[in-house]
Amino acid sequence: MLTTNTYETAVELLNQTQSNASILQAVRASGGKLNERSMPEMREYMARLGYSMADLDELNVIHVAGTKGKGSTSAFCESILRRCHVVSSGSDGGQTTTRPLKTGLYTSPHILQVRERIRLDGQPLSKAKFTKYFYELWNRFDETQDQVSEGTTSKPPYFRFLTALAFHVFKKEGVDVAIMEVGMGGAYDATNVIRKPIVCAISSLGLDHTAILGKTLPEIAWHKAGIMKAGIPCFTSPQKEDAFKVIEEQALELKASELSISLPSVVEGITLGLAGSHQKLNASLAVSACTTWIHTMQAKKLYTFDSSCIPLLASDDSKQQQQELLPQPFIDGLASTTWIGRAQEYHAAQYPNVTWFLDGAHTPESILVCTEWFEGAVKKYVDHTRTTLIFNCNSTHGRDGPELLKPIAELHLQHNNLFSRVIFTPNDPYRPNTRTLADYTNNMVDADKLLTAQYALQAAWKEFMDTAGSEAVTETFVVSSIEEAVELAAVGGSEEEKTPVLVTGSLYLVGGVLTNLGAECI
Known part of the structure; x- marks a missing residue:
């Protein structure tokens, strides 16, 4: 009998929400049809927690999908933005102060402990906070069982529960930016409940989760490109031609405001904290996403950034060296990025x-x-x-x-x-x-x-x-x-x-x- 609200009991309860192998097999056998209910169900779960889609919009999300490098790209983004400062003036024209952005990062899977999936300012959520926020959700789902629609479980399955928990933590902790890594695919992923991210990013694509996402690169690309939203810019790493064609088609259909390719040359000569030449692809994608995020926040007058944090926007025909374009917080963030279990x-x-x-x-x-x-x-x-x-x-x-x-x-x-x-x-x-x-x-x-x-x-x-x-x-x-x-x-x-x-x-x-x-x- 689980009666004490500890981290260990919270994780044991969370594990009860895991879909067993037979349920996953049913999803695969349906050709993904069962996944089409995922977005309405996720919206219902969030509503039962008291969150509207407008509430999630306030998280200023960077949404990252892909097969290879989406976790590394997300980690680069978080490390960069954590080193950027916003400026605020005191009341009645008082002294100007600066503070670092408060970051939230959601990734999967975890390597050592499940609380790693939700990070504040680069650090895993503490056991105390994980336990506190977990039970707030667990109890709320118990209290709202009368609001459960037919065919929807009273508590969300494992990944959806953790995604809802991440949103809840980021709202309660007042993060300035939430970097959300897709768990699987994109179009039907729990993170795609986000209605208005600030920018989307798609890392390198390859064959994975083929039993659910499809056996060809174009099929997989369709799922990944499903995170794009109307009026929102999207950046992608260089892709194989058949995959990029699908991404382009989805950008038009979903009315993305921009689709641009992030080239690794943008970080040439810059030290990266993650090993491997392939990390240049992920770092350049992160630079594109963070550059757009900062300029969008500034344009919307949501934040005023310290001038040392604002990257230049190079034109397509610019021949300037990247060192002239990247501000020091970007360079420091790229060099300081760590990501456990990868190279x-x-x-x-x-x-x-x-x-x-x-x-x-x-x-x-x-x-x-x-x-x-x-x-x-x-x-x-x-x-x-x-x-x-x-x-x-x-x-x-x-x-x-x-x-x-x-x-x-x-x-x-x-x-x-x-x-x-x-x-x-x-x-x-x-x-x-x-x-x-x-x-x-x-x-x-x-x-x-x-x-x-x-x-x-x-x-x-x-x-x-x-x-x-x-x-x-x-x-x-x-x-x-x-x-x-x-x-x-x-x-x-x-x-x-x-x-x-x-x-x-x-x-x-x-x-x-x-x-x-x-x-x-x-």
Whole structure:
């Protein structure tokens, strides 16, 4: 019986709202038809909380969709705007004061704790505030059950609940800007209840969630482009031709005021806080979104910005160098951006003999980017004989585990059998029947106690090696938990001759490894 209002009990109650695997399968089987009810239902949930669409308009939203890089783009946006200051004059012409913008950031999934999904001024929502605001929503939904429409659940499902919670937190905390990352797709995503964002952004597109969004890039592009709104500008990273054509068509149909491509050259020569050459795409998209956001706020006379924060608006034929266009807060924000679990190099005190390379890549395109990053990062290690891979990929949402594993196998072969050990694990953080974490409960994936998926990945790796004619012996292991994978990967090496370990294929896997390494929620 849950009677105490603690963070832990709040997360346990939240987990009760997760759609189980059978419900998700019904959505997939419907060809997305069940998703068409999502916007009316989300508006109803917000109304039951006492919020109108006009209330959400006041959050001054930057709305970010995409397949690859939408989280990084959102993080860049938040880091930039947190360093921008607004100016206000005292009453009766008194002394002028400045203050930094108060930012709200909503992203998914979480890596360590669910409260990471909602950030204020760059920091995860505290356990105390998460608990307070969670129970305000939970109790309000209980009190308004007489307002539930037929076919709508009395409490919103997991992601919609968290989205409603983010809106509630941002309203109560009085943020100046809310950066909202789409969870899945765009058109039917819970975040798309936003009626009037200030600016929209679409990061690089690729194949993911194909069971729900469609099996082709144009189908997926239609969903992502669904965040565009009448009279609102939208920026996109460079896209493949067939995807961009759909985005253009949607921009016309939805009456977006502008559709522009953000080019990576805009941040050339500028230091980025996130590793990997691909981050230039995400950083330039963030620069475009933040530039438009600031100029729109200024034009609407909602804020007066310190002159040091206002970027110039370059004309299309401008040849000016970016250093002349970007104000210092933008440059500082880009350099200071951090994003846990993405192209991250990590050192843990309990394993001084290991360097952990973590990247939550889970699409064919992002795996290629991950291998490129790891290939460059691991060059500084003279001895690669103990390099280890920890891998998992859930087959949910149409993901193909062996297909994601293939680029890593190719990297392995290109570098004369780079990995001496390959470990396949489910996303369970701890050994079976030992301990659990409410933050890691996932009812949206069928439990696989026989480790069928992991043995299939092991077989796929062997097939890749056999097909390539590789005679080198690489040990492969299937373990039942991330805890066991970490312990196995940490065998060998020394403080002077560290073992490089690549962890990839799933953000949940990356989170589980960091949890076992004692990482803090930051």
